[in-house]
Amino acid sequence: MxxxxxxxxxxxxxxxxxxDHLTPEQLARALAVRDLTDPAQGPHALQMLLDAVVAALRRRWGCTVRVLRRPPLVAVRENYDRLGYDPGDITRARRYTRYVSPTVMLRSHTSAELPTALEEYAGRDDVDELLVVPGLVYRRDVVDRTHVGEPHQVDLWRVRTGAATTDADLREMVGVLVDAVLPGARWTVTEVEHPYTVGGLQVDVLHDGRWLELAECGRTHPDVLRGSGLDPQRWSGLALGMGLERALMLRKGIPDIRYLRARDPRVAAQMLTLEPWRHVSxxxxxxxxxxxxxxxxxxxxxxxxxxxxxxxxxxxxxxxxxxxxxxxxxxxxxxxxxxxxxxxxxxxxxxxxxxxxxxxxxxxxxxxxxxxxxxxxxxxxxxxxxx
The missing domain is CATH 3.30.70.380 (Ferrodoxin-fold anticodon-binding domain)
Structure with a gap:
């Protein structure tokens, strides 16, 4: 009773x-979560799906590929200011962001790594490269079968000199991505706004009779390029972010996000392939x-x-x-x-x-x-x- x-x-x-800030115990627990996208921490189907997407984009563009893996502790400035977020944006509030101190946080998106990464292209010519930034991000989210507090995300940014990148290039990227994640799936886009892109789009796919969000993307905002020392008259690019749990769950038909980390042998073995999900009672x-x-x-x-x-x-x-x-x-x-x-x-x-x-x-x-x-x-x- x-x-x-x-x-x-x-x-x-x-x-x-x-x-307002994480305790040392909370921070240690967050940093101890295994990054399922990192081969150094063991194999996982998330890596296979990401590899398929990257390979498809490389084939289509004939570009070079650069993979970045960085610790998830980032400066607040990198996560928000350098990507164009307004100082009063609700997403900055403590109730949504995991602050470690007034100036440091656990990144809320892998996009936080891009402004610094773009600086490394200054002074180069003849660049056409796909920047791949996978890893854990940290959010305050609902508890249900499709959400976790430490999801995996990947940012896929094309960086180019020479010809300007267009909306047609962006839609081509979306088509290649969808076909790599869900071969043959129907997709559509709707216009959305991001502070670090121009012509922002939300990508939805038709799955089991329902339209579900898969990714968001846009052309890289000139201010982001300029802030990283790249002249928007010479440089352009595409920016796409995708939640990897959602993509894998759609690909395999996984009914519960917790299965991605389950230790039950009947489940864990299924997290090593992209084969369709086999029912577990x-x-x-x-x-x-x-x-x-x-x-x-x-x-x-x-x-x-x-x-x-x-x-x-x-x-x-x-x-x-x-x-x-x-x-x-x-x-x-x-x-x-x-x-x-x-x-x-x-x-x-x-x-x-x-x-x-x-x-x-x-x-x-x-x-x-x-x-x-x-x-x-x-x-x-x-x-x-x-x-």
Missing amino acids: PLTDHSTRSTRPVPAHTS PLPATRRDLSVVVAAEEDAETLGDRVRSALADDADTVESVEVLARTPHEELPERVRQRLGTAPGQANVLLRVVLRPVDRTLTSEQANAIRNAIYRAVHEGPVMELV
Whole structure:
């Protein structure tokens, strides 16, 4: 039965998530995550898919290829300012960005590596090269079967001297990419804006009767070239970014993103080829519904990040965290406000947590312990209800 702990009404400590910067423990845990795109850390199907894309682009363009792998700690200036992000852009907020200090962060996209990489072309001539920048990026995201907090991304940037790169070149790149990831798939594009591209596009592919986003791209913005010491009158290029988990899941038909790191031999062996996914019977699910008090601005992405941080090595036991209902303090009946101890600026949120590890089962006690850890991580009310 739920136990109501009234002793925390006036002594509850300030939640750790209120810090603007990662703790040393959080940073160490983030940096310890295996980069599945790196052959030095072991083989994986993500590498095979990326190799197929790079080979297809090289064949089409007859260009040289340069692969960059750099540590994920980057200057905030490299991640945002040099790519043209406005100082007031919402993506810079602490709730979406993993800051290590006021000037250093865990990169939120592999594009952060490009401005410095472009500087190395200054003074060269007759260049036509594909820059390949794969690796982990770090975000605060929802918890479900298609999202993780440390996804893999690749930036594919064509860098050229001489003839200007055109929109036709960009669409050619998209066609080659889609055919390498999903041979024969239909695709379409819609216009989007990126601060570091001109003529930005979102690429969607038709898969199992649904249109799904695969990548975003555009022509390299002249200001980015200029900021790296390259004259836009002589230099041009293409910039494309793609989430590798999404691409591999579409290619193989993988139903759960956690399978990419699973140790179950039935699953792990399938992460070494690009062959279609073979069904593996899922383990039983355990559901827990939680009524919590949170800051009104919290959303599924920030709550998901707090759940992952709190569970650490047990985060892979959670299949999904879904917000079923949200009621601001001002809309709650007075008796409910009194019972929950809510205050202005807070909301009562009903969360549904589904626990289903991909390679082991949970006892009822273990499930309750995980439920309580999640509750403590997200609940900010003065009354605790633990099981």
